[in-house]
Amino acid sequence: MCKNRVWKHVVKEGDSLVDATCGNGNDTLAMVKMVAEKSCRGRVYAMDVQKIALENTFSLLDEELSTDEKELVELFAICHCKMEEVVPTGVPVRLVAFNLGYLPGGDKTLVTTSETTLLALEAAKRILAPQGLISIVVYVGHPGGREEFETVRAFASELPVDNWICCNLQLLNRPLAPVLVFLFKR
Amino acid sequence: MCKNRVWKHVVKEGDSLVDATCGNGNDTLAMVKMVAEKSCRGRVYAMDVQKIALENTFSLLDEELSTDEKELVELFAICHCKMEEVVPTGVPVRLVAFNLGYLPGGDKTLVTTSETTLLALEAAKRILAPQGLISIVVYVGHPGGREEFETVRAFASELPVDNWICCNLQLLNRPLAPVLVFLFKR
Numbered sequence: 001m002c003k004n005r006v007w008k009h010v011v012k013e014g015d016s017l018v019d020a021t022c023g024n025g026n027d028t029l030a031m032v033k034m035v036a037e038k039s040c041r042g043r044v045y046a047m048d049v050q051k052i053a054l055e056n057t058f059s060l061l062d063e064e065l066s067t068d069e070k071e072l073v074e075l076f077a078i079c080h081c082k083m084e085e086v087v088p089t090g091v092p093v094r095l096v097a098f099n100l101g102y103l104p105g106g107d108k109t110l111v112t113t114s115e116t117t118l119l120a121l122e123a124a125k126r127i128l129a130p131q132g133l134i135s136i137v138v139y140v141g142h143p144g145g146r147e148e149f150e151t152v153r154a155f156a157s158e159l160p161v162d163n164w165i166c167c168n169l170q171l172l173n174r175p176l177a178p179v180l181v182f183l184f185k186r
Numbered sequence: 187m188c189k190n191r192v193w194k195h196v197v198k199e200g201d202s203l204v205d206a207t208c209g210n211g212n213d214t215l216a217m218v219k220m221v222a223e224k225s226c227r228g229r230v231y232a233m234d235v236q237k238i239a240l241e242n243t244f245s246l247l248d249e250e251l252s253t254d255e256k257e258l259v260e261l262f263a264i265c266h267c268k269m270e271e272v273v274p275t276g277v278p279v280r281l282v283a284f285n286l287g288y289l290p291g292g293d294k295t296l297v298t299t300s301e302t303t304l305l306a307l308e309a310a311k312r313i314l315a316p317q318g319l320i321s322i323v324v325y326v327g328h329p330g331g332r333e334e335f336e337t338v339r340a341f342a343s344e345l346p347v348d349n350w351i352c353c354n355l356q357l358l359n360r361p362l363a364p365v366l367v368f369l370f371k372r
Binding site for chain 2: 102153156157158159160161164165166167168169170172173174175181
């Protein structure tokens with residue numbers, strides 16, 4: 001909930017957004033609702049490596065979106081590290097959202113990895129528009145989760161302070177709860 | 187700025203608040219503005235151990251507040267660990283705010299310490315109303331700052347998850363920037 005509030009400070013109707021890990025589609029749905037407007041300029045590019053994730057997302061969008069809204073979203077069966085292959089060149093992306101870890105309700109052994117996550121963060125950095133946001137939810141409770149968080153933290157800590165505001169939000173009395181990381185581009 | 191937005195989600199007109207470390211008075215001023223209303227029920231109890239801090243706060247309030255608003259605030263020359271001596275018993279306190287470290291623009295060798303900060307946090311926990319907030323800004327760039335943050339973090343991490351939401355907000359690419367810690371009581 002906190003995450004979506006932050007998104008609303010950044011995203012405007014008509015913006016182009018990337019859901020780098022669409023999972024069960026909840027974020028994709030929220031994104032389409034944020035960018036949808038009369039002129040149908042907004043776009044959401046959503047991707048996942050898992051077929052079941054794309055199916056769940058498709059079902060959710062099919063149920064919750066109007067015909068016009070459905071026109072605004074495209075689903076891709078690719079790794080988030082390849083987002084530049086599906087986002088048209090030159091499109092200013094206002095938000096790239098990541099949900100790292102495993103698919104909620106899915107196979108917990110299928111997880112994002114530090115290696116592709118780092119490549120995906122670098123891609124997100126290249127396509128993000130000024131005043132854009134990279135939003136990352138990092139699950140730290142599964143094997144490899146803590147290591148992946150360290151990869152994200154290292155990436156964020158090296159972004160220049162003149163161009164980026166990088167912060168993380170952690171629950172101090174729930175050490176295994178997901179960590180939110182926000183990278184705001186000036 | 188982020189901190190004040192969070193406060194506004196918690197504080198209502200007519201509430202009683204504690205500024206545990208009034209410093210130059212900016213937070214005290216913001217607090218009075220948040221609680222002030224026609225019936226003059228709101229109260230802000232502000233304290234500091236440094237005489238210069240209380241003088242700066244008094245000057246700022248004198249300049250920025252109306253006569254009615256000035257009636258809502260009381261300044262005390264005591265340590266934050268003794269807040270229970272100045273807040274009337276039974277008053278439900280909606281917000282206790284801490285700015286740990288040294289007085290901005292003041293003597294950097296005069297700092298809050300882990301020992302009294304821990305006592306003050308325990309006092310704040312006792313007087314806080316349900317749906318209240320303990321807000322802590324921890325400066326980590328001065329000697330002892332990191333240790334004080336660890337004290338705050340340890341305190342927060344032990345609060346029961348059923349009754350408290352404890353989170354911290356850190357700038358990842360500015361490791362010496364102050365850390366925000368919010369302890370929300372359910």
